[in-house]
Amino acid sequence: MISYPFDYVRPESVEEALEHLGGDTKILAGGHSLLPTLKLRLSAPDKLVDIARIASLKKIKKDGDEIVIGGAVTHREIMDSEIIQKHLPVLSEGAAVIGDPMIRYKGTMGGSLAHADPSADWSAMVLAAGGEIVIQSKKGKRTVPATEFFTGFYSTALKDGDILIEIRFPVPEEGTKMTYQKFTQPASRFALVGCAAARLPDGSARVAFTGVADAPFRDKGVEEAVGDWSEATLEAAAQKAAEGQNINADHYASEEYRLHLAKVYCKRALLQLVN
């Protein structure tokens, strides 16, 4: 199908982009989630504001003790970045399992987080890596921890007139280990269930899931149960996966099967972090 007609602008800066927002306007980044909704006429904006080439949104940098990924950096750029490979290799490895080459060349981390598909991969990794989302509007900038960014089914802390400009991560302390384990939906390659986990040098854990519920989440129950990281403890911790969550059910997987996958992939992720 062909979408309704719309205006298209390609601003040079975030400030210029902000001037265009408002009314029935949509931000366009990689377009891999937005354009299908236009073609299916699920969405009919008057104007698209293409932010994909705004230079300040295309940077990956180390800023003191933080790694900063610009809002329009593509999955592929994250996969290939030497800074990411050095400091947050889990993101480079995670990018490699998103979609197919075309999706990775055009799709952006910012677009994925803003879209908040409940099965998107980045959300779990950003949560487990302790990420923060930087948002700019005409009123200024604000920073939202990833734990407060995802507010429900396809919904986030972004408001009309906001642009997600950066994702910031603490540079992991020496000895930190992270992994992302995913059961791939074979047609779309989205995560039927994905579990990202981090083991910090003090023995604590950050564990996050995508694909399991309406929104991605940090799993405090599992995090508190990892104990001494012995295999028996991790087995028991993984059994707590997604406790208290409303588990999704759809034509790909029943609630019972998704919960089973959450436990299996949680255990796999935790075991990856032993030794």
Ligand SMILES: Cc1cc2nc3c(=O)[nH]c(=O)nc-3n(C[C@H](O)[C@H](O)[C@H](O)COP(=O)(O)OP(=O)(O)OC[C@H]3O[C@@H](n4cnc5c(N)ncnc54)[C@H](O)[C@@H]3O)c2cc1C
């Ligand atoms: C066939 C296929 C397979 C895929 N497989 C996977 C997969 O395996 N794993 C996975 O995680 N994803 C997958 N995706 C999704 C893909 O990663 C998308 O590119 C991504 O979800 C959206 O990013 P985008 O840059 O394309 O955003 P767009 O489609 O351009 O935008 C998506 C939404 O976010 C808004 N938006 C975009 N950028 C910003 C910003 N900086 N600030 C505020 N709002 C913004 C837009 O207005 C729009 O509402 C797949 C998509 C397709 C079509």
